[in-house]
Amino acid sequence: xxxxxxxxxxxxxxxxxxQDDGRMTNVELSRRVGISAPPCLRRVKRLEDEGIIQRYRAxxxxxxxxxxxxxxxxxxxxxxxxxxxxxxxxxTRNWPIVRxxxxxxxxxxxxxxxxxxxxxxxxxxVIEELTSxxxxxxxxxxxxxxxVKDEGLVGI
Amino acid sequence: xxxxxxxxxxxxxxxxxxQDDGRMTNVELSRRVGISAPPCLRRVKRLEDEGIIQRYRAxxxxxxxxxxxxxxxxxxxxxxxxxxxxxxxxxTRNWPIVRxxxxxxxxxxxxxxxxxxxxxxxxxxVIEELTSxxxxxxxxxxxxxxxVKDEGLVGI
DNA sequence: AGGTCTTGCGCAAGAATCTTGCGCATCCTT
DNA sequence: AAGGATGCGCAAGATTCTTGCGCAAGACCT
Numbered sequence: 001x002x003x004x005x006x007x008x009x010x011x012x013x014x015x016x017x018x019q020d021d022g023r024m025t026n027v028e029l030s031r032r033v034g035i036s037a038p039p040c041l042r043r044v045k046r047l048e049d050e051g052i053i054q055r056y057r058a059x060x061x062x063x064x065x066x067x068x069x070x071x072x073x074x075x076x077x078x079x080x081x082x083x084x085x086x087x088x089x090x091x092t093r094n095w096p097i098v099r100x101x102x103x104x105x106x107x108x109x110x111x112x113x114x115x116x117x118x119x120x121x122x123x124x125x126v127i128e129e130l131t132s133x134x135x136x137x138x139x140x141x142x143x144x145x146x147x148v149k150d151e152g153l154v155g156i
Numbered sequence: 157x158x159x160x161x162x163x164x165x166x167x168x169x170x171x172x173x174x175q176d177d178g179r180m181t182n183v184e185l186s187r188r189v190g191i192s193a194p195p196c197l198r199r200v201k202r203l204e205d206e207g208i209i210q211r212y213r214a215x216x217x218x219x220x221x222x223x224x225x226x227x228x229x230x231x232x233x234x235x236x237x238x239x240x241x242x243x244x245x246x247x248t249r250n251w252p253i254v255r256x257x258x259x260x261x262x263x264x265x266x267x268x269x270x271x272x273x274x275x276x277x278x279x280x281x282v283i284e285e286l287t288s289x290x291x292x293x294x295x296x297x298x299x300x301x302x303x304v305k306d307e308g309l310v311g312i
Numbered sequence: 313a314g315g316t317c318t319t320g321c322g323c324a325a326g327a328a329t330c331t332t333g334c335g336c337a338t339c340c341t342t
Numbered sequence: 343a344a345g346g347a348t349g350c351g352c353a354a355g356a357t358t359c360t361t362g363c364g365c366a367a368g369a370c371c372t
Binding site for chain 1 (some may be wrong): 217
Protein backbone atom coordinates (compact mmCIF):
# COMPACT_ATOMS: atom_id res chain seq x y z
CA UNK A 1 0.00 0.00 0.00
CA UNK A 2 1.32 3.33 -1.03
CA UNK A 3 3.02 5.71 1.28
CA UNK A 4 1.87 9.24 0.54
CA UNK A 5 3.38 9.76 -2.84
CA UNK A 6 5.88 12.48 -3.43
CA UNK A 7 4.77 14.21 -6.58
CA UNK A 8 6.33 17.21 -8.22
CA UNK A 9 4.54 19.95 -10.11
CA UNK A 10 4.63 18.02 -13.39
CA UNK A 11 3.03 14.97 -11.80
CA UNK A 12 0.19 17.09 -10.48
CA UNK A 13 -0.31 18.63 -13.89
CA UNK A 14 -0.48 15.16 -15.40
CA UNK A 15 -3.09 14.08 -12.86
CA UNK A 16 -5.15 17.17 -13.53
CA UNK A 17 -5.03 16.72 -17.28
CA UNK A 18 -5.89 13.03 -17.15
CA GLN A 19 -8.80 13.71 -14.84
CA ASP A 20 -10.05 16.22 -17.34
CA ASP A 21 -9.46 14.00 -20.38
CA GLY A 22 -8.38 10.48 -19.58
CA ARG A 23 -8.01 9.58 -23.26
CA MET A 24 -5.63 12.33 -24.23
CA THR A 25 -2.70 11.04 -26.28
CA ASN A 26 0.63 10.98 -24.55
CA VAL A 27 2.03 13.40 -27.13
CA GLU A 28 -0.65 15.98 -26.33
CA LEU A 29 -0.24 15.39 -22.59
CA SER A 30 3.51 15.85 -22.78
CA ARG A 31 3.02 19.10 -24.69
CA ARG A 32 0.65 20.40 -22.02
CA VAL A 33 2.86 19.57 -19.08
CA GLY A 34 5.98 20.86 -20.78
CA ILE A 35 8.21 17.80 -21.22
CA SER A 36 8.84 15.45 -24.13
CA ALA A 37 6.76 12.37 -24.75
CA PRO A 38 8.99 9.55 -23.42
CA PRO A 39 9.54 10.88 -19.88
CA CYS A 40 5.89 11.87 -19.80
CA LEU A 41 4.83 8.33 -20.59
CA ARG A 42 7.20 7.01 -17.95
CA ARG A 43 5.64 9.31 -15.38
CA VAL A 44 2.12 8.17 -16.29
CA LYS A 45 3.20 4.54 -16.05
CA ARG A 46 4.74 5.18 -12.67
CA LEU A 47 1.56 6.85 -11.42
CA GLU A 48 -0.43 3.85 -12.64
CA ASP A 49 1.99 1.32 -11.17
CA GLU A 50 1.99 3.00 -7.79
CA GLY A 51 -1.79 2.98 -7.79
CA ILE A 52 -2.12 6.74 -7.73
CA ILE A 53 -4.02 6.50 -10.99
CA GLN A 54 -6.39 3.63 -10.25
CA ARG A 55 -8.14 3.34 -13.59
CA TYR A 56 -9.67 5.19 -16.51
CA ARG A 57 -13.38 5.38 -17.03
CA ALA A 58 -15.71 6.65 -19.72
CA UNK A 59 -18.44 8.77 -18.13
CA UNK A 60 -21.80 8.17 -19.76
CA UNK A 61 -24.91 10.25 -20.20
CA UNK A 62 -27.54 8.57 -18.04
CA UNK A 63 -30.69 10.17 -19.50
CA UNK A 64 -29.56 9.39 -23.04
CA UNK A 65 -29.31 5.75 -22.00
CA UNK A 66 -32.81 5.75 -20.59
CA UNK A 67 -31.81 6.26 -16.97
CA UNK A 68 -33.84 9.21 -15.78
CA UNK A 69 -33.76 8.69 -12.03
CA UNK A 70 -30.68 9.34 -9.92
CA UNK A 71 -31.15 9.02 -6.19
CA UNK A 72 -29.35 8.49 -2.92
CA UNK A 73 -30.48 6.11 -0.20
CA UNK A 74 -29.37 6.29 3.38
CA UNK A 75 -29.81 2.90 4.97
CA UNK A 76 -29.80 2.13 8.67
CA UNK A 77 -29.48 -1.45 9.92
CA UNK A 78 -30.83 -3.06 13.07
CA UNK A 79 -27.53 -4.71 13.93
CA UNK A 80 -24.10 -3.44 12.96
CA UNK A 81 -21.81 -6.38 13.68
CA UNK A 82 -19.05 -6.99 11.19
CA UNK A 83 -20.98 -9.94 9.77
CA UNK A 84 -24.14 -7.88 9.36
CA UNK A 85 -22.30 -5.04 7.68
CA UNK A 86 -20.54 -7.38 5.31
CA UNK A 87 -23.80 -9.15 4.48
CA UNK A 88 -25.46 -5.91 3.49
CA UNK A 89 -22.41 -4.73 1.56
CA UNK A 90 -22.51 -7.97 -0.43
CA UNK A 91 -26.17 -7.46 -1.15
CA THR A 92 -25.57 -4.00 -2.61
CA ARG A 93 -23.22 -5.54 -5.16
CA ASN A 94 -26.01 -7.71 -6.51
CA TRP A 95 -28.45 -4.86 -7.03
CA PRO A 96 -27.85 -3.34 -10.45
CA ILE A 97 -29.76 -0.22 -9.49
CA VAL A 98 -27.09 0.52 -6.89
CA ARG A 99 -24.12 1.89 -8.81
CA UNK A 100 -21.92 2.95 -5.89
CA UNK A 101 -22.15 2.31 -2.18
CA UNK A 102 -20.30 3.39 0.95
CA UNK A 103 -20.31 2.18 4.50
CA UNK A 104 -20.74 5.30 6.60
CA UNK A 105 -20.80 6.38 10.21
CA UNK A 106 -23.41 8.74 11.52
CA UNK A 107 -27.17 8.36 11.62
CA UNK A 108 -27.08 5.71 8.92
CA UNK A 109 -24.88 2.76 8.06
CA UNK A 110 -24.80 2.82 4.26
CA UNK A 111 -25.05 5.39 1.53
CA UNK A 112 -26.24 4.12 -1.83
CA UNK A 113 -25.96 5.95 -5.12
CA UNK A 114 -28.78 4.61 -7.30
CA UNK A 115 -29.75 4.81 -10.95
CA UNK A 116 -33.07 3.66 -12.41
CA UNK A 117 -34.89 4.05 -15.72
CA UNK A 118 -37.95 5.61 -14.11
CA UNK A 119 -39.51 6.50 -10.79
CA UNK A 120 -41.66 3.38 -10.66
CA UNK A 121 -38.68 1.10 -11.01
CA UNK A 122 -36.84 2.97 -8.28
CA UNK A 123 -39.78 2.91 -5.89
CA UNK A 124 -40.31 -0.78 -6.49
CA UNK A 125 -36.66 -1.36 -5.69
CA VAL A 126 -36.84 0.64 -2.47
CA ILE A 127 -40.02 -1.00 -1.23
CA GLU A 128 -39.68 -4.57 -2.43
CA GLU A 129 -35.92 -5.01 -2.28
CA LEU A 130 -34.30 -2.53 0.02
CA THR A 131 -36.82 -1.90 2.81
CA SER A 132 -37.84 -5.53 2.94
CA UNK A 133 -34.27 -6.76 3.03
CA UNK A 134 -33.21 -8.60 6.20
CA UNK A 135 -31.80 -6.45 8.97
CA UNK A 136 -32.73 -3.17 7.25
CA UNK A 137 -34.22 -0.74 9.74
CA UNK A 138 -34.58 2.67 8.10
CA UNK A 139 -34.33 3.89 4.52
CA UNK A 140 -34.30 7.56 3.65
CA UNK A 141 -34.19 8.53 -0.01
CA UNK A 142 -33.19 11.72 -1.75
CA UNK A 143 -34.12 12.02 -5.41
CA UNK A 144 -31.73 14.20 -7.32
CA UNK A 145 -33.09 17.10 -9.30
CA UNK A 146 -29.83 17.89 -11.03
CA UNK A 147 -26.12 17.65 -10.51
CA VAL A 148 -24.63 21.04 -9.78
CA LYS A 149 -20.96 20.09 -9.49
CA ASP A 150 -18.87 17.24 -10.84
CA GLU A 151 -15.13 17.40 -10.36
CA GLY A 152 -12.51 14.75 -10.11
CA LEU A 153 -10.52 14.07 -7.02
CA VAL A 154 -7.82 16.65 -7.47
CA GLY A 155 -8.63 20.32 -7.17
CA ILE A 156 -8.74 22.82 -9.97
CA UNK B 157 -30.38 17.13 -26.52
CA UNK B 158 -30.35 13.47 -27.37
CA UNK B 159 -33.42 11.40 -27.92
CA UNK B 160 -32.99 8.03 -26.25
CA UNK B 161 -30.25 6.54 -28.31
CA UNK B 162 -30.81 3.35 -30.22
CA UNK B 163 -27.83 1.19 -29.50
CA UNK B 164 -27.18 -2.33 -30.65
CA UNK B 165 -25.40 -5.07 -28.75
CA UNK B 166 -21.98 -3.96 -30.00
CA UNK B 167 -22.53 -0.39 -28.83
CA UNK B 168 -23.41 -1.62 -25.36
CA UNK B 169 -20.31 -3.78 -25.30
CA UNK B 170 -18.23 -0.74 -26.26
CA UNK B 171 -19.77 1.30 -23.46
CA UNK B 172 -19.12 -1.44 -20.96
CA UNK B 173 -15.51 -1.87 -22.02
CA UNK B 174 -14.77 1.85 -22.00
CA GLN B 175 -16.31 2.21 -18.58
CA ASP B 176 -14.04 -0.53 -17.39
CA ASP B 177 -10.93 0.84 -19.12
CA GLY B 178 -11.37 4.21 -20.75
CA ARG B 179 -7.84 4.22 -22.11
CA MET B 180 -8.01 0.92 -23.96
CA THR B 181 -6.63 1.17 -27.48
CA ASN B 182 -9.13 1.02 -30.29
CA VAL B 183 -7.48 -2.12 -31.63
CA GLU B 184 -7.96 -3.92 -28.34
CA LEU B 185 -11.50 -2.60 -28.02
CA SER B 186 -12.40 -3.77 -31.52
CA ARG B 187 -11.01 -7.20 -30.73
CA ARG B 188 -13.15 -7.45 -27.60
CA VAL B 189 -16.39 -6.39 -29.22
CA GLY B 190 -15.82 -8.56 -32.26
CA ILE B 191 -15.46 -6.14 -35.16
CA SER B 192 -12.47 -4.66 -36.96
CA ALA B 193 -10.80 -1.47 -35.84
CA PRO B 194 -12.16 1.13 -38.28
CA PRO B 195 -15.89 0.54 -37.71
CA CYS B 196 -15.18 0.30 -33.99
CA LEU B 197 -13.53 3.69 -34.00
CA ARG B 198 -16.44 5.12 -35.96
CA ARG B 199 -18.87 3.79 -33.36
CA VAL B 200 -16.89 5.29 -30.50
CA LYS B 201 -16.75 8.64 -32.30
CA ARG B 202 -20.47 8.51 -32.86
CA LEU B 203 -21.11 7.74 -29.18
CA GLU B 204 -18.92 10.69 -28.25
CA ASP B 205 -20.51 13.04 -30.78
CA GLU B 206 -24.03 12.16 -29.63
CA GLY B 207 -23.02 12.85 -26.06
CA ILE B 208 -23.62 9.31 -24.87
CA ILE B 209 -19.98 9.15 -23.87
CA GLN B 210 -19.58 12.47 -22.09
CA ARG B 211 -15.90 12.33 -21.24
CA TYR B 212 -13.05 10.18 -20.03
CA ARG B 213 -11.60 10.52 -16.57
CA ALA B 214 -8.66 9.10 -14.68
CA UNK B 215 -9.81 7.89 -11.28
CA UNK B 216 -7.27 8.66 -8.57
CA UNK B 217 -6.39 7.08 -5.26
CA UNK B 218 -7.47 9.60 -2.65
CA UNK B 219 -5.53 8.28 0.37
CA UNK B 220 -2.32 8.07 -1.68
CA UNK B 221 -2.74 11.74 -2.46
CA UNK B 222 -3.18 12.65 1.17
CA UNK B 223 -6.97 12.76 1.15
CA UNK B 224 -8.06 10.51 3.98
CA UNK B 225 -11.56 11.77 4.63
CA UNK B 226 -14.49 11.10 2.32
CA UNK B 227 -17.87 12.28 3.55
CA UNK B 228 -21.36 13.18 2.46
CA UNK B 229 -23.25 16.24 3.65
CA UNK B 230 -27.01 16.63 3.44
CA UNK B 231 -27.84 20.32 3.52
CA UNK B 232 -31.23 21.83 4.18
CA UNK B 233 -31.91 25.49 3.40
CA UNK B 234 -34.29 27.93 5.06
CA UNK B 235 -35.70 29.20 1.79
CA UNK B 236 -35.89 27.19 -1.44
CA UNK B 237 -36.70 29.80 -4.05
CA UNK B 238 -34.96 29.41 -7.39
CA UNK B 239 -32.63 32.27 -6.49
CA UNK B 240 -31.74 30.72 -3.14
CA UNK B 241 -31.09 27.32 -4.67
CA UNK B 242 -28.91 28.78 -7.39
CA UNK B 243 -26.99 30.85 -4.85
CA UNK B 244 -26.13 27.79 -2.81
CA UNK B 245 -25.27 25.74 -5.90
CA UNK B 246 -22.84 28.46 -6.95
CA UNK B 247 -21.26 28.40 -3.52
CA THR B 248 -20.60 24.66 -3.68
CA ARG B 249 -18.55 25.23 -6.83
CA ASN B 250 -16.17 27.49 -4.95
CA TRP B 251 -15.50 25.01 -2.15
CA PRO B 252 -12.64 22.74 -3.18
CA ILE B 253 -13.56 20.23 -0.49
CA VAL B 254 -16.87 19.65 -2.28
CA ARG B 255 -16.05 17.43 -5.26
CA UNK B 256 -19.58 16.68 -6.46
CA UNK B 257 -22.96 18.12 -5.51
CA UNK B 258 -26.58 17.43 -6.34
CA UNK B 259 -29.76 19.35 -5.78
CA UNK B 260 -32.16 16.86 -4.23
CA UNK B 261 -35.76 16.59 -3.13
CA UNK B 262 -36.70 15.02 0.16
CA UNK B 263 -35.74 16.01 3.66
CA UNK B 264 -32.75 17.99 2.39
CA UNK B 265 -32.04 20.30 -0.52
CA UNK B 266 -28.45 19.41 -1.42
CA UNK B 267 -26.21 16.40 -1.27
CA UNK B 268 -22.49 17.13 -1.16
CA UNK B 269 -19.74 14.62 -1.79
CA UNK B 270 -16.70 15.91 0.10
CA UNK B 271 -13.01 15.11 0.25
CA UNK B 272 -10.56 16.43 2.83
CA UNK B 273 -7.00 15.66 3.88
CA UNK B 274 -7.99 15.00 7.49
CA UNK B 275 -10.87 15.10 9.92
CA UNK B 276 -9.92 18.49 11.32
CA UNK B 277 -10.00 20.11 7.93
CA UNK B 278 -13.37 18.59 7.20
CA UNK B 279 -14.87 19.64 10.53
CA UNK B 280 -13.56 23.15 10.11
CA UNK B 281 -15.18 23.27 6.70
CA VAL B 282 -18.53 22.05 8.03
CA ILE B 283 -18.60 24.42 10.98
CA GLU B 284 -16.97 27.56 9.64
CA GLU B 285 -18.02 27.39 6.00
CA LEU B 286 -21.05 25.23 5.52
CA THR B 287 -23.14 25.62 8.66
CA SER B 288 -22.40 29.31 8.92
CA UNK B 289 -23.22 29.93 5.28
CA UNK B 290 -26.22 32.21 4.61
CA UNK B 291 -29.58 30.47 4.34
CA UNK B 292 -28.22 27.11 5.52
CA UNK B 293 -30.60 25.55 8.01
CA UNK B 294 -29.50 21.97 8.70
CA UNK B 295 -26.36 19.99 7.92
CA UNK B 296 -26.15 16.28 8.45
CA UNK B 297 -22.86 14.56 7.72
CA UNK B 298 -21.99 10.93 7.06
CA UNK B 299 -18.31 10.05 7.18
CA UNK B 300 -17.49 7.14 4.92
CA UNK B 301 -15.73 4.16 6.39
CA UNK B 302 -15.06 2.50 3.08
CA UNK B 303 -16.50 2.24 -0.38
CA VAL B 304 -18.14 -1.13 -0.92
CA LYS B 305 -19.23 -0.75 -4.55
CA ASP B 306 -18.03 1.36 -7.44
CA GLU B 307 -19.51 0.69 -10.85
CA GLY B 308 -20.00 2.87 -13.85
CA LEU B 309 -23.36 3.85 -15.17
CA VAL B 310 -24.05 0.81 -17.27
CA GLY B 311 -24.76 -2.52 -15.65
CA ILE B 312 -22.48 -5.48 -15.53
C1' DA C 313 37.36 19.78 -4.40
C1' DG C 314 36.85 16.05 -6.88
C1' DG C 315 34.91 11.76 -8.08
C1' DT C 316 30.98 8.72 -8.20
C1' DC C 317 26.21 7.57 -8.15
C1' DT C 318 21.51 8.55 -8.96
C1' DT C 319 17.82 10.65 -11.29
C1' DG C 320 15.46 12.12 -15.12
C1' DC C 321 15.53 14.46 -19.50
C1' DG C 322 15.56 14.22 -24.82
C1' DC C 323 16.80 11.88 -29.20
C1' DA C 324 16.03 8.30 -32.41
C1' DA C 325 14.08 4.26 -34.58
C1' DG C 326 11.14 0.33 -34.98
C1' DA C 327 6.55 -1.29 -33.63
C1' DA C 328 1.90 -0.42 -32.95
C1' DT C 329 -2.03 2.29 -33.51
C1' DC C 330 -4.93 5.76 -35.60
C1' DT C 331 -7.40 7.52 -39.41
C1' DT C 332 -9.35 7.95 -43.99
C1' DG C 333 -11.01 6.59 -48.41
C1' DC C 334 -12.93 2.97 -50.82
C1' DG C 335 -15.24 -1.32 -52.36
C1' DC C 336 -18.57 -4.69 -51.18
C1' DA C 337 -22.20 -7.24 -48.84
C1' DT C 338 -26.65 -7.07 -46.56
C1' DC C 339 -31.07 -5.38 -45.60
C1' DC C 340 -34.93 -2.43 -46.30
C1' DT C 341 -37.82 0.10 -49.29
C1' DT C 342 -40.23 0.99 -53.49
C1' DA D 343 -36.33 -6.82 -58.73
C1' DA D 344 -34.09 -2.52 -58.68
C1' DG D 345 -32.48 1.18 -55.96
C1' DG D 346 -30.78 3.19 -51.79
C1' DA D 347 -29.00 3.15 -47.15
C1' DT D 348 -26.27 1.14 -43.72
C1' DG D 349 -22.23 -0.67 -41.99
C1' DC D 350 -18.50 -3.92 -42.46
C1' DG D 351 -13.43 -4.90 -43.70
C1' DC D 352 -9.17 -3.87 -46.40
C1' DA D 353 -5.34 -1.00 -47.23
C1' DA D 354 -2.07 2.77 -46.78
C1' DG D 355 -0.21 6.99 -45.00
C1' DA D 356 0.05 9.71 -40.75
C1' DT D 357 0.48 9.70 -36.04
C1' DT D 358 1.56 7.80 -31.75
C1' DC D 359 3.70 4.46 -28.69
C1' DT D 360 7.62 2.31 -26.80
C1' DT D 361 12.37 1.16 -25.88
C1' DG D 362 17.25 1.75 -25.60
C1' DC D 363 20.72 4.95 -25.13
C1' DG D 364 23.57 9.10 -24.26
C1' DC D 365 23.96 13.10 -21.55
C1' DA D 366 23.36 16.69 -18.05
C1' DA D 367 22.30 18.16 -13.31
C1' DG D 368 22.25 17.39 -8.60
C1' DA D 369 23.30 14.43 -4.30
C1' DC D 370 26.58 12.21 -1.55
C1' DC D 371 30.73 10.47 0.15
C1' DT D 372 35.73 10.73 0.91
